Amino acid sequence: MATSPSRPERRQEPLSRERIVSAAVELLDTAGEGGLTFRALAKHLATGPGAIYWHITGRSELLGAAINAVMTTTIPGDDTDATPQEAIRALALGVFDAIEAHPWVGTQLARTPSQSPMLRVFERIGRQIQVLRVPAAAQFTAASALMSYILGVAGQNAANTRALQRDTDRTEFLDSVAAAWAELDPDEYAFTRSVAGQLRKHDDREEFLAGIDLILSGITARRGCHAACTPTTRGPDS
Structure with missing residues (x-):
């Protein structure tokens, strides 16, 4: 009896702008600027690129959001x-x-x-x-x-x-x-x-x-x- 091919594990938590930006920071930390692509980000989030584009319009906006996320949490009040x-x-x-x-x-x-x-x-x-x-x-x-x-x-x-x-x-x-x-x-x-x-x-x-x-x-x-x-x-x- 043939078995159906295994499917990639899907994300459990709802996809949000904050989750996307957090994942982008993780990719940038491990792979650098060259490793941040929407394809790599979609794989990291176990979703499709289209779902990411619903929250982020492009790479420039994503980089800006990632920088803001890092600086906001590290600069003292x-x-x-x-x-x-x-x-x-x-x-x-x-x-x-x-x-x-x-x-x-x-x-x-x-x-x-x-x-x-x-x-x-x-x-x-x-x-x-x-x-x-x-x-x-x-x-x-x-x-x-x-x-x-x-x-x-x-x-x-x-x-x-x-x-x-x-x-x-x-x-x-x-x-x-x-x-x-x-x-x-x-x-x-x-x-x-x-x-x-x-x-x-x-x-x-x-x-x-x-x-x-x-x-x-x-x-x-x-x-x-x-x-x-x-x-x-x-x-x-x-």
Whole structure:
């Protein structure tokens, strides 16, 4: 007696936009941007592509929704008791951790820096800059410097982490690079040789926050001396 062919297991829970986006994040984490197709997503959800299109119009919308889902759950809420410096550090660290956990986020944010959710991050940084009483003319520069640093360093760290997962572990990699730096020409690379030991033992997260503190120190120092540092316009008889 012939037996009917087995059918693929069908999903048990109702298909929703939230479930689709969650599955997209899972695919992006495991297969990267290139692995996110509606065919792969439909297989992951045990459904047909048509059912997904009922909730999501296309890949661009899906990527945007996935980024929003990740950033919304990892960026900390407002802390009314925190100082502006503490609030910016917490916000920066939330973005750093989100991109480290989901390296594809950094790539997508770099391609669309003017779109949400980074506009929300920029807005929150800007409000803390205002609380610090940075002069209005310098507020855009201060907020932009912090945003550029956060996205640049977090994205590069995620790229490095992804590359190291494929090739070797972090300790071995840093040891080999530090050893190579130590062998550089002492006249041409005097500074690089001098920090080779620090490269070997540095912590990415701590270095990231140290950079945030350096920028904040510069912003507050600039704020403090703004009046004294701004040259006055004098007439010919002054």
